[in-house]
Amino acid sequence: MTTSTAQAAPIETTAARLRRGAPALLLLVALAVASLLSGSIDGLRLASPDRSHGDQLRRAIGDLPSGALVLIAFDADLGTYAEIRATTRVAIADLAAHGARLSIVSFTPEGRAIAAAEIDRANRAGTGESLADLGFVAGAEAGLVRSVESIVPSAARGSTIDAIRERGGGIGAFDMVLIVSGSDISARSWVEQVGTRLPKLPLVAIAPTFLDPELEPYLRSGQLTALLATLREGVAYARAVSVGPESGPGRSVGPLPMLVGMLGALGVLAETAFRRLGRRGRRPPGRRAPS
Amino acid sequence: MRRSILTGVVLVTGLLVLLDLMIVNPSLHGAAGAVNELLVLLAAAAAVGGGATLAAHHARTLAAGDGDSTASIVLLVGMASMLVAGLRPGSSGSSDPAVLWLVAALLAPIAASLFALLFVFLLAAIRRGFALRLRETSLMAGAVAVVIVLLLPIGGQAGDWLAAGAGWVRDVPLAGVFRGLLIGTGILVAVSAARSLVGLDPDDD
Numbered sequence: 001m002t003t004s005t006a007q008a009a010p011i012e013t014t015a016a017r018l019r020r021g022a023p024a025l026l027l028l029v030a031l032a033v034a035s036l037l038s039g040s041i042d043g044l045r046l047a048s049p050d051r052s053h054g055d056q057l058r059r060a061i062g063d064l065p066s067g068a069l070v071l072i073a074f075d076a077d078l079g080t081y082a083e084i085r086a087t088t089r090v091a092i093a094d095l096a097a098h099g100a101r102l103s104i105v106s107f108t109p110e111g112r113a114i115a116a117a118e119i120d121r122a123n124r125a126g127t128g129e130s131l132a133d134l135g136f137v138a139g140a141e142a143g144l145v146r147s148v149e150s151i152v153p154s155a156a157r158g159s160t161i162d163a164i165r166e167r168g169g170g171i172g173a174f175d176m177v178l179i180v181s182g183s184d185i186s187a188r189s190w191v192e193q194v195g196t197r198l199p200k201l202p203l204v205a206i207a208p209t210f211l212d213p214e215l216e217p218y219l220r221s222g223q224l225t226a227l228l229a230t231l232r233e234g235v236a237y238a239r240a241v242s243v244g245p246e247s248g249p250g251r252s253v254g255p256l257p258m259l260v261g262m263l264g265a266l267g268v269l270a271e272t273a274f275r276r277l278g279r280r281g282r283r284p285p286g287r288r289a290p291s
Numbered sequence: 292m293r294r295s296i297l298t299g300v301v302l303v304t305g306l307l308v309l310l311d312l313m314i315v316n317p318s319l320h321g322a323a324g325a326v327n328e329l330l331v332l333l334a335a336a337a338a339v340g341g342g343a344t345l346a347a348h349h350a351r352t353l354a355a356g357d358g359d360s361t362a363s364i365v366l367l368v369g370m371a372s373m374l375v376a377g378l379r380p381g382s383s384g385s386s387d388p389a390v391l392w393l394v395a396a397l398l399a400p401i402a403a404s405l406f407a408l409l410f411v412f413l414l415a416a417i418r419r420g421f422a423l424r425l426r427e428t429s430l431m432a433g434a435v436a437v438v439i440v441l442l443l444p445i446g447g448q449a450g451d452w453l454a455a456g457a458g459w460v461r462d463v464p465l466a467g468v469f470r471g472l473l474i475g476t477g478i479l480v481a482v483s484a485a486r487s488l489v490g491l492d493p494d495d496d
Binding site for chain 1: 327332334394398399410436440458461465469
């Protein structure tokens with residue numbers, strides 16, 4: 001092997017790697033640019049045209065008495081929280097804007113990690129004082145059942161904590177529960193374990209789309225008072241809610257990056273399918289496809 | 292004998308919890324609460340046991356010098372950092388500022404970045420799928436393409452039609468299949484629970 005051939009081989013390998021990685025890189029750059037340009041763009045709409053789900057949640061929050069105690073059950077998954085993050089933050093800001101006294105609890109370790117990140121964010125924004133942190137309750141659904149009677153950690157202090165203790169110290173002390181659902185403990189667990197024990201407690205839920213087929217029947221039966229289970233319903237709710245700038249729910253999801261990602265995905269699917277089918281069409285009869 | 296004890300325990304605890312749901316009785320409620328406390332302790336013990344086993348496995352990997360030692364070191368250092376932050380004297384546990392910082396500044400962004408890459412990896416997986424199993428992948432990719440088109444964030448009348456189509460797909464075929472699966476699973480669980488309660492196993496068939 002000559003020296004020039006030996007030098008050319010690594011260059012060719014690098015070029016081949018770059019060619020393979022180029023589409024993914026281009027897509028990521030396009031998504032980043034679309035995110036920066038995102039805003040109100042004519043002809044694009046991410047919010048669901050059906051406002052009924054968002055209206056149900058707004059009505060449930062609007063019906064709360066002044067200074068209501070609201071429990072936020074934070075049990076989202078790290079994998080799907082991105083889909084409901086903006087909606088969750090808007091709902092929390094909406095509750096705070098209605099004067100609700102908020103408490104956060106988690107029954108899953110992942111949910112606690114996300115709740116901790118949200119509490120840290122609220123502390124940095126200066127709104128964390130209004131959140132009473134009830135921490136993590138071990139035992140999954142057994143812990144949920146136990147919390148019906150006692151949910152406040154013995155070391156917890158504060159005016160909201162005192163108010164919960166005065167009303168019995170369990171989940172029944174709250175006027176409403178906002179369930180931020182994940183796959184391990186979802187709104188279904190709440191309906192089964194808490195709804196049967198406290199049938200008058202309003203349960204509202206925010207869930208990623210994959211949970212929608214499971215949760216929609218509970219909404220129709222009235223066991224859930226409100227449910228936002230798709231990104232588009234969440235965006236419609238966020239648009240409908242006017243929250244003051246001090247609550248800082250963060251940037252909402254824009255339609256342009258969604259469109260770019262979707263068109264990118266469709267392009268990749270179409271290109272791969274047509275190339276593969278084209279190869280198959282050119283193959284001589286009787287010859288098998290290479291694995 | 293062992294099966295009889297297990298069946299007896301399942302029968303007593305199951306009936307206790309069911310009766311507590313149906314009958315208001317302080318003694319019954321106390322007994323059901325005690326069973327629930329035991330369950331909570333069991334779940335916590337399982338979690339601690341799982342964590343200890345994981346740490347022991349990676350410590351062994353490091354000591355033996357085989358496997359991915361970098362990953363083992365990262366995992367053990369991560370576990371140790373979180374334990375020290377949450378359990379050191381004066382710490383307020385999972386609400387401690389150090390724990391909140393570790394989670395908010397490291398864990399949550401790293402996990403979010405990994406899951407965001409799923410978009411690219413899924414597309415790459417579908418490309419590979421076409422090379423390996425053309426028919427099945429074509430079917431899956433076709434369904435994916437239809438759902439993506441229905442969810443395109445377009446405004447106006449066309450957007451309303453697409454949104455209505457997406458709603459129909461979610462509410463009728465998808466929800467129908469999902470509920471069918473749930474009902475089927477529920478019946479199977481009920482049957483196997485009943486068999487377990489009366490002490491039947493496959494050998495009795």
